[in-house]
Amino acid sequence: MDGGSQNRAFVKLHFGNESPRDHKFTIKCPHNTDKFVFVIMDFSHGLKKIRNGVLISRFGKGGKELLIEGSHVVWKYWEDAYKWDCTENRVRVHHRLTDEHIDLDNPHKMRNHLAEEVMNDDMLNLMKMYQQSLVSRNHLSGTIKLVENTATLIKIFRDARAITTLADDRLQQLESVRSFFLKWESDVDATDFTKAEKAEALLSWECRDDIISTITGFLKKFQC
Numbered sequence: 001m002d003g004g005s006q007n008r009a010f011v012k013l014h015f016g017n018e019s020p021r022d023h024k025f026t027i028k029c030p031h032n033t034d035k036f037v038f039v040i041m042d043f044s045h046g047l048k049k050i051r052n053g054v055l056i057s058r059f060g061k062g063g064k065e066l067l068i069e070g071s072h073v074v075w076k077y078w079e080d081a082y083k084w085d086c087t088e089n090r091v092r093v094h095h096r097l098t099d100e101h102i103d104l105d106n107p108h109k110m111r112n113h114l115a116e117e118v119m120n121d122d123m124l125n126l127m128k129m130y131q132q133s134l135v136s137r138n139h140l141s142g143t144i145k146l147v148e149n150t151a152t153l154i155k156i157f158r159d160a161r162a163i164t165t166l167a168d169d170r171l172q173q174l175e176s177v178r179s180f181f182l183k184w185e186s187d188v189d190a191t192d193f194t195k196a197e198k199a200e201a202l203l204s205w206e207c208r209d210d211i212i213s214t215i216t217g218f219l220k221k222f223q224c
Helices: 005-015 043-055 073-086 112-116 121-132 139-159 169-189 195-201 204-223
Strands: 026-029 031-037 067-068 072-074
Touching: 031 204, 043 073, 043 112, 043 139, 043 204, 067 139, 067 169, 067 195, 072 139, 073 121, 073 139, 121 139, 139 169, 169 195, 169 204
Parallel strands: none
Antiparallel strands: 026 031, 067 072
């Protein structure tokens, strides 16, 4: 399911006032209490929410100003990397990247591939190469950390190979991605920021819950 208001109301119906996270996004099947139902938010919608959260993250312009391990994550870094790739490289590093990926209107925001292609391995490679071209490089560390984890999500959820054993490395990779998003939350929560500043430094709670649901529900499916 996606993270629409009706689906959120449906989830709340099953968990009441308790946090779905506390129950690992897992409920007992109402028709057979020996079995479980796993709440797994749609991966593609979650990824678009991440991209949209970064899209409104800009220095000193209101809205978000995302912060990962002390490093800002703003859409300007995607814009700068794209411009560098277009102007400095005879052979583009990320040849799929276009103006439509960077300068998004509302219809473009709905297209899954436009979100995935600014958060995948190709984007990660571009960000790292762009970083190497700079004299001052540390400001991209949070951005690269985020794209490392979104790229892992994309690889796993777009992988056509079935997961048939708990020993599959992809399950541990997903656990690592979940840990990254949870640590991001706890790091910001541990600061002396105001409540409003903490909200600006993080993706929306809906986006964070959706991503945690996607990963946690998927992992629980294999553990039960």
